[in-house]
Amino acid sequence: MATVFVIGAGPAGLFAAQKIAQAGHEVVIFNRDIKPGGLAEYGIYPVKDKMKIGLRKQFAKVLSLPNVHYFGHVPVGGGSPVTLEALRQFRPAAMVFSVGAQGTKKLGMPGEDAAGVYSAKDYVYHYNLLPPFATQDFSIGKRVAIIGMGNVMVDIARWLIVDCAHAKPEEIIVIARRGPFEAKFDDKEFAHIHEHLDRKAFAQELERVKDRVAAVGQDVTKVADETFPALKKFPDQPLVSPRLTFRFLSTPTAIHPGPDGRIAKLTVADNYLTSKDGKIGCKTSGTSEDLDVDTLIFAIGDKHDPLVGLPCGQWGYVTNPDGTRPCAPYEVFDPETGKLWEGVYVVGWARNASEGLVGIARHDGEVGAGHVIDYLAGKQAPASAPASEIAQFLQRNHIRFVLKTDLPYLYAAEDNEMKTRGLSWFKFSDDDEMLSVIEKAKANSPELVGSPRD
Ligand SMILES: Cc1cc2nc3c(=O)[nH]c(=O)nc-3n(C[C@H](O)[C@H](O)[C@H](O)COP(=O)(O)OP(=O)(O)OC[C@H]3O[C@@H](n4cnc5c(N)ncnc54)[C@H](O)[C@@H]3O)c2cc1C
Structure with missing residues (x-):
């Protein structure tokens, strides 16, 4: 042994x-x-x-x-x-x-340290109440850019749109280096936010990128069949606020803070698509554009x-x-x-x-x-x-x-708080608080073994 x-x-x-x-x-x-x-x-x-x-x-x-x-x-x-x-x-x-x-992945562009710029991991830890992120400031503005097109992007958009009591964004802009066919999220996850997809703006975006997408043999008229089935399933869905938009073929290249130090603009370089051995890549076309955003979240993996x-x-x-x-x-x-x-x-x-x-x-x-x-x-x-x-x-x-053997005390205390407050779940969000809850509970009931979570 x-x-x-x-x-x-x-x-x-x-x-x-x-x-x-x-x-x-x-x-x-x-x-x-x-x-x-x-x-x-x-x-x-x-x-x-x-x-x-x-x-x-x-x-x-x-x-x-x-x-x-x-x-x-x-x-x-x-x-x-x-x-x-x-x-x-x-x-x-x-x-x-x-x-x-x-570890946090960065793109190495100017302005990444501006206020209002977050990594998805840190923000996800924040709303899932992991200390110390739980009590740190992750203020959300009106125009939020999320970089990346996977399930983590969908989770964050869902949190901002549906479940976060404090955030009141007006627009969430998903920014992706490649095109609509390279979206990596599951339909089941996207279903939670599809009502917010601005279908008119989405159609215009497809029109904007259609030639570059066609250059690698993709056809934007098939997007609803392949990566955005919600478009086909709910074609007449009226737009529900806040709106969710997509900006394809765009690589962030610079963050510009305003006088208060918070992100005010994001420069995105326009991309071409490339295709090699069946793999779709991208390279910049030399043109770029500035987008007005006051919050940016990198959801590009860690x-x-x-x-x-x-x-x-x-x-x-x-x-x-x-x-x-x-x-x-x-x-x-x-x-x-x-x-x-x-x-x-x-x-x-x-x-x-x-x-x-x-x-x-x-x-x-x-x-x-x-x-x-x-x-x-x-x-x-x-x-x-x-x-x-x-x-x-x-x-x-x-x-x-x-x-x-300490954990059941913590879980029992959280379950107790959940019931007392009439919530469906409750978590302590501070390490010192958790440690003192355990200490106190042990002093009061040294025999506790197991918990409803066992
Ligand atoms: C936003 C998000 C949503 C997800 N949603 C789903 C989902 O719905 N369904 C699903 O199946 N999967 C989901 N996943 C994926 C899933 O969470 C991962 O596959 C899984 O948690 C990875 O497990 P891991 O043990 O490798 O790493 P982790 O889960 O990250 O665990 C790492 C552990 O190491 C500890 N640790 C870190 N650094 C140190 C250190 N220096 N010393 C000691 N300990 C340390 C941490 O405290 C942690 O307990 C999601 C992931 C993310 C990011």
């Missing part, structure tokens, strides 16, 4: 932990957030209750395994006393990094967090380049020494940033876990430090961590 550290308790990390624990090993999980779940808790759209409740139950089952230990509110790297080196001193037999994609401490390359954490072994894409590799970091693995969105839904992350975590189990087979495992020694280290470093 060996001890494996899992860093990050999103779907990839938790399902990896389950598989490793079920193979008989001890698993110690370190998670930045107090609660487990990652984006399943703090990314998936707030009203998708059924999915969230189902996942929480599965996560609770993983944590209930006697050989799984949990240290929540413990970030690894990024200035935390819990560095990779500190973890190594506890002598784990293997480490699995499942920290997701916490990237690895370089501060975790793993070797990084252009595309993320570096993995074993030896393409002949199935475990290679999961094994961490140091390009400077040309050697593997033996026993160190990456899984999930940490391995493939912003790639796929929970099912894909789960699968990736389990495949990675399989490689870890193979690696441990027949190895003389080192005598790892017990969880109590790790707890002492965290205490010495003044880290207020949460154990798996």
